[in-house]
Amino acid sequence: MIDVIGTDAGAPASLPPMHQHLVQNADLVAAPKRLLPQLVDWLGSRADDQQRLVSDDPIALSDALAPLAPTLRIVVLASGDPLWFGIGRVLIERLGSERLRFHPAPSSMQLAFARLGKPWQGAEWISLHGRDPSPLAQRLQKRPAALAVLTDPGRGGVEEVRAILRGSGLESSYSLWLCEALGHHDERVQRLEATRPCPDDLHPLHLVVLLAQPPAASAAEALPLFGIADGDYLQHDDRPGLMTKREVRIQLLADLELPEQGVLWDLGAGTGSVGLEALRLRPQLQLMAIERRSGGGALIQANAQRLGVAPASVLEGDARTLLPQLPDPDRVLVGGGGRQRATLLKAVIDRLRPGGVVVIPLATLEALAELRPVLEQAELQLQISQQQAWRGQPLAEGTRLAPMNPVLILKGTKAQP
Structure with missing residues (x-):
């Protein structure tokens, strides 16, 4: 067996006694160049009786070990955990795991x-x-x-x-x-x-x-009117990142064609981001937010306080059972519904005021295929679009554009009488 021993900065003197024994009694010790002075000093007179293979190239070191006689007692000294982005992978590929025995030190x-x-x-x-x-x-x-x-x-x-x-x-x-x-x-x-x-x-x-960490609250007046950074919102601890991203949020606000006054339903409101930014644009709107997730109401209210707005109502539970409590809407954003989204959409259309708009962001083509006929059968004016955004990220000395998940947007407008 070849013993592959993980080390820290004080090795070999800091190694456990069992590992020190392996090093002292090895016929050959392979190590990176930085360890050679410490190894020779620590071995003292024993250093003259031992072969050493010094290399910082994992492939060259592995190839040098491959033809050695299996009767030799060999130790390879490595940094930290050899199997955590270390020499272990190369040794396994070139020598086979059956020849190796690993003794890891703490990884970085x-x-x-x-x-x-x-x-x-x-x-x-x-x-x-x-x-x-x-x-x-x-x-x-x-x-x-x-x-x-x-x-x-x-x-x-x-x-x-x-x-x-x-x-x-x-x-x-x-x-x-x-x-x-x-x-x-x-x-x-x-x-x-x-x-x-x-x-x-x-x-x-x-x-x-x-x-x-919870993002530090900025003064509401210091925030943008809309298109607030994703990181400024509080989110659910168990499902972070599950929110409408800034670029999509901006498009949804545009598609809602927000009136100066009226009732806005935000169903499956999540963090409340779209509805709350709608209130910053149209402070006289009545926002009715519904979120199924337990604790969602408190989260939306906390985000509302951060943005300096006040929803008319924030409810937790199944939107289909809560809709009767709400006044008829002028605008509706349907962000939830799950498997019952078609049923929910039909209930929304029945309550939508003449001239009203319903906007539905969707992640899949199957969801679009399911909900489009619901709007068509209700004779709403239909509009379909896809929102795709890229964000600049560093690449070597330049910048690359990293794509975000595309979002399909289904919009229906109810005719005036």
Whole structure:
């Protein structure tokens, strides 16, 4: 067996006794160049009786080990957990797992959360090493509670992460922790505020941890009239990211053709974002918001307070059973309904005032095929469109456009008598 031992900055002296014994009694020790001086000093006189293979190239090192006699006692020293973005994968591919026995040390992700004093069993991670950074933007749209980002210093490192966070409109929704040289004598862990520059002496060996936080409330008068950044909204802890994105929100507000006065129903209101921004545009509208999810009413009211508006009514429960409590609408946004959406839409059309407008954002073609006939049979004037947006994200020295999920928009207008 080839023993692959994970190390920290103090190795080999800091290794557990069992691992030290393996190193001392090995016929050959393979190690990265940075470990060679410490290894020779630690072995002392035993160093002369031992072969060493020193290389920072995992492939070259693996190929050098392959032809060696199976009777040799071989130890490979690696950083952290060899199976966590380490040499382990290459060794398995070139030597076979049956020849290898792994002894991991804490990974950089483990060390980062240990330094922050945060449980990490539910944390997510993503690597940007030599990769297109766009998956990070996509992952952020799901609003993970904790995300470790393995940065690529050759492509911008922490600055690339900050640019993606800014481009996603989520700077206020995450605290950004910069973890440098974890496990080494010059280790440094610090929180970087959005307005604070990166340190001039940034260590190339660093990773970033993003921790979700409630966005700080801005003064309502300082917010845009509409098209407010996604990160300015409070969201459900168990389903973060489940909200109408800014670009779609703007289009829906336009399609609703909001009157100066009247009644607006927001069914399946979610965070309340569309209806609440409608009130900023038309303060005299009566907003009736319904959300099925428990706690949805309190969330919508909290967001209303942040935006400085007051819905006429916010209800929790099944929209189909709550509609009789509401006054007839002039405008309706149908964002929910699930499998009963066709039934809900029929009930909405029956209550919609003459000249009224119903707007339905949809994620699938099947939903469009189901609901379009409902509007046609009710003889509403029909309009179908697709909203597709891209957000700029850093790419090497330039900017790429990262696509967001397309949204189909079905709109029906009821005829005047």
